[in-house]
Amino acid sequence: METTAYCGCSSCCSWERGSWRYLKLDFWNRYVSAGPQQGQPYSGLTASGTVPREPAPGLFSMDSVTRPWMIPFRLFPWALLPRDGTIAADTAYYPFGTRMYVPGYGWGRVEDRGGAIKGRDRIDLYFSSHTEALQWGRQELRVRIEYQ
Secondary structure, eight states: OEEEEEOSSHHHHTEEESOGGGTTOOTTSEEEOSSTTTTSBOOOOOTTSOOOOOOBOOSSSHHHHHOGGGGGGGOSGGGSSOBOEEEEEOTTTSOTTOEEEETTTEEEEEEEOOTTOOSTTEEEEEOSSHHHHHHHOEEEOOOEEEOO
16 A cells, blocks of 8 residues: 655644635734635644644554553553554545555544545545655555554
């Protein structure tokens, strides 16, 4: 499967600060800059209405065995349990809630649909920073899929 990466930045998610209606003086607001929703307020939520996130292995996982130096950072109550990341896929093939394991990324759940994500052999993985998304780039990987 071809995996690509995206983040919540303006170039990955097609949003811009300020509206020309207000001469860009409302720079604290974000608006959709392309597509059929152009000019509408941008919320940053996924197509399923959730906040996008990266996967977190949690304290009780194999990642704690392979990287024990990360255990002190996982002792906070909100970091004890593993958390799935956000994946964008074509919902005609993978409905919202489908879990996938991507090597090098971890477990993710289909919560979004990308404009360029068409077909069964393409998914987009969410990263919290643009640098991490660029480092991931485009990779061909075997992805394990669990249908709900």
